[in-house]
Amino acid sequence: xxxxxxxxxxxxxxxxxxxxxxxxxxxxxxxxxxxxxxxxxxxxxxxxxxxxxxxxxxxxxxxxxxxxxxxxxxxxxxxxxxxxxxxxxxxxxxxxxxxxxxxxxxxxxxxxxxx
Amino acid sequence: xxxxxxxxxxxxxxxxxxxxxxxxxxxxxxxxxxxxxxxxxxxxxxxxxxxxxxxxxxxxxxxxxxxxxxxxxxxxxxxxxxxxxxxxxxxxxxxxxxxxxxxxxxxxxxxxxxx
Numbered sequence: 001x002x003x004x005x006x007x008x009x010x011x012x013x014x015x016x017x018x019x020x021x022x023x024x025x026x027x028x029x030x031x032x033x034x035x036x037x038x039x040x041x042x043x044x045x046x047x048x049x050x051x052x053x054x055x056x057x058x059x060x061x062x063x064x065x066x067x068x069x070x071x072x073x074x075x076x077x078x079x080x081x082x083x084x085x086x087x088x089x090x091x092x093x094x095x096x097x098x099x100x101x102x103x104x105x106x107x108x109x110x111x112x113x114x115x
Numbered sequence: 116x117x118x119x120x121x122x123x124x125x126x127x128x129x130x131x132x133x134x135x136x137x138x139x140x141x142x143x144x145x146x147x148x149x150x151x152x153x154x155x156x157x158x159x160x161x162x163x164x165x166x167x168x169x170x171x172x173x174x175x176x177x178x179x180x181x182x183x184x185x186x187x188x189x190x191x192x193x194x195x196x197x198x199x200x201x202x203x204x205x206x207x208x209x210x211x212x213x214x215x216x217x218x219x220x221x222x223x224x225x226x227x228x229x230x
Contacts, residue, residue, distance in 0.1 A: 006157075033217050044119075045158075045206070045221040091157050095217065102171060103148065103208075103219055105157040 002027045004094050004106035012112040013082055020067075021077045021109045023092030030054070031097040034068065034075045037105075039089040048090070051075065079111075087113045119222035121207050127228045128197055135193045136225045140209030147190050148219065149182055150206040158206055164190060165212070197229045 003026045013019040025034070036048040051059045051068050058066050063083075067076045079086055092106040120139040128134050140147050145166050150158035161180065162172045166187035172180075179197075184190040194201055204226050208219040 004157075035217075044223045045208075047218045050217060100171070101146070101212070102160050102163050104160065105150075107157045108155070110155070 002094050002096075002104050004092050004104055006092050006106035006109050008109045009107070010110045010112070012114055014114050015082060015084060017082055018078060018080050019082055019111065021079075021090055021092075021111065023075045023077070023106060025073050025075065025092070025094050027073070027094065029096060033095045033097065034066075035093040035095070035103070036064070036066070036077045037091045037093055038086075039091065039108075040085075041088070045091070049077065082113045084113050084115060087111060119207055119209055119220050121205075121222035121225050123225060124223065125226045125228075127230060130199060130229055131196055133193065133195045134197055134227065135191050136205055136207075136227075138190045138192070138207030138209075138222060140189070140207070141211070141220055143213075144209035144211045144220070145187065146210040146212045146219075147184055148208040148210075149190070149192050150208070152204045152206055152224070153202075161192070161205075194227075197227075199229050202227055202229045 005024045032053045034051045037045045038048045039045045049059050049061045049064050063080045065078045089108045089110050091108045094104045095101050122137045148163040149161040152158045162182050164184040167184050179195045182192045204224040206224045208221045210219045
């Protein structure tokens with residue numbers, strides 16, 4: 001079974017700093033997607049960034065970028081110039097590219113951006 | 116379209132009672148997912164649908180849980196004979212798999228408290 005591991009339960013950084021959230025996963029398949037979802041306090045979960053496993057180039061969305069290391073099964077999220085609105089739970093997630101495409105989430109990292 | 120809608124937002128019930136939650140996905144989204152999330156944890160997969168067909172039910176889910184998606188539109192999740200351990204946030208998400216969209220859109224969840 002696929003597993004997603006986030007080893008940092010909680011992190012705090014000062015506003016405007018850069019922070020990296022770690023994620024590792026386990027699968028024997030080759031075709032899948034990886035995601036980072038954000039869940040702000042008392043608000044619904046939204047997609048931050050996604051990466052297709054067959055693409056070598058790391059995905060980037062404005063201040064958010066990933067470091068995808070397929071051989072190491074590592075998928076970290078870097079947030080540059082962090083803002084107070086980045087305070088949230090961040091979940092790393094995995095999904096196959098076939099019929100069995102349920103989304104598997106890690107336990108999350110609670111990120112605090114300090115003023 | 117206002118996104119994924121879940122009702123009720125909060126539910127308090129006595130142990131042993133049955134409860135039913137409703138999820139209205141984004142229209143034309145054929146994939147619909149149910150997750151359970153306890154405080155400080157990641158979403159745990161419960162079940163998912165392709166239109167009206169239930170594709171998979173988590174092996175961790177007891178027989179007290181059942182879900183339906185009649186006509187492939189809204190979905191209901193029923194918990195029979197609730198237990199205190201059922202207290203959690205129940206999340207629904209939908210995705211437009213037909214168009215190859217990988218992003219899942221989440222509702223705000225239904226928070227269940229069993230007393």
